[in-house]
Amino acid sequence: MTTQVAFLFPGQGSQAVGMGADVFEASAAARRVFEAVDEALGFSLSTLCFQGPEDTLRATINAQPAIVTVSLAFLAAFQEALSAHDSAWSSPLAPAYTAGHSVGEYTALVASGAMELKDAALLVRERGRLMEHEGTVCPSGMAAVIGMDAEVLQEVCQQASEQAQAELASAPGHPGLGKVVIANYNAPGQIVISGEKRALELASDLARTRGAKRVIPLSVSGAFHSPVMQPAADQMVQVLATANLHDATIPLISNITAAPLLHAESFRPELAQQVATSVQWVRSIEYLVAAGVTMFIEIGPGQALTGMIKRIARGTRTLNIGTVADLEKAVALVRELNIVL
The missing domain is CATH 3.40.366.10 (Malonyl-Coenzyme A Acyl Carrier Protein, domain 2)
Structure with missing residues (x-):
């Protein structure tokens, strides 16, 4: 063979x-x-x-x-x-x-x-x-989400982005402001999300509420593989x-x-x-x-x-x-x- x-x-x-x-x-x-x-x-x-x-x-x-x-x-x-x-x-x-x-x-x-x-x-x-x-210009980060389906997490990111953008006092000046997305489809049940700081916080909290087993902040200098970049x-x-x-x-x-x-x-x-x-x-x-x-x-x-x-x-x-x-x-x-x- x-x-x-x-x-x-x-x-x-x-x-x-x-x-x-x-x-x-x-x-x-x-x-x-x-x-x-x-x-x-x-x-x-x-x-x-x-x-x-x-x-x-x-x-x-x-x-x-x-x-x-x-x-x-x-x-x-x-x-x-x-x-x-x-x-x-x-x-x-x-x-x-x-x-x-x-x-x-x-x-x-x-x-x-x-x-x-x-x-x-x-x-x-x-x-x-x-x-x-x-990552310096637009404070941001990434988090690993364990035990959540990609489709549900996509909805979480969309909802968090909408809420974060609604909170902005003025029109966004950076393309990443108020946005969080799925960055890495690493393996089933192991997905990384990435985005501007407030949007990422909202998505992390919402993922926990929607049943994610764990949400782990990653030690990175910015929101890689997202609109921030x-x-x-x-x-x-x-x-x-x-x-x-x-x-x-x-x-x-x-x-x-x-x-x-x-x-x-x-x-x-x-x-x-x-x-x-x-x-x-x-x-x-x-x-x-x-x-x-x-x-x-x-x-x-x-x-x-x-x-x-x-x-x-x-x-x-x-x-x-x-x-x-x-x-x-x-x-x-x-x-x-x-x-x-």
Whole structure:
């Protein structure tokens, strides 16, 4: 039986001080990734990943390039361990698809051959700066809602937005004022809402009233994947207009549409608008399962995506590679299953 593999890459929130330090020591390919990013950014992002401080690493402008860099370092180490040759990103284990959660989509584009490492680092650093700025201009946040159907939560967000906008004394000056929306469809019963501070508070209270098991405020600098981020999305259009993008050699599953993308010009609107648009993660994984994927390998810090897969696609095989120990187990299993192409 053929094993179809998808590489998945995590987004913001997976960062932790110390991430990537072990693979930096263990893998020459991983070290090259860290060194290239440090050179591109003009400061030692690797030191920030390995040593912190935590508050600085958690800042959106730093967390986003840090997560992408660590994920790509583990990908490089994984491919290096599977082959003694200096291989391209998609070899020796060529996934059928790639996908990334939010900023992880940039990692997936590098893995798909559509973007160069240094370009990705610079773009993600600017993305983080713009998103952090909008969170300052329009005080806002995000919250995970556990145990509520998406349809009911959609109604909650609509009602909270209407009430918050009615409370505004004057016409809104920022596109995110008084608005809260579903930001991440992460897994059944695990959905993230995002919006302007007052609207988010109203939605959180209403979700509890309507039967949510838990509503957990998230430690983020703004309302990602909501109308609060529309100015950042508009500016990303300009940033991406001159970005060096190529057609992908491996299809990437869109956060916005949960459909495969291959062509360079399709990536520009995707990367710009995903900043202010819901992440359709459940639909993305369902698409991959329907397309025949039977193994999901999460590459990067944390295990959040692996947990989501287990709730969305029971019966599929999952691996996560976020430490050298994980890497060694994954290499052994891939060799055992004889799925190296």
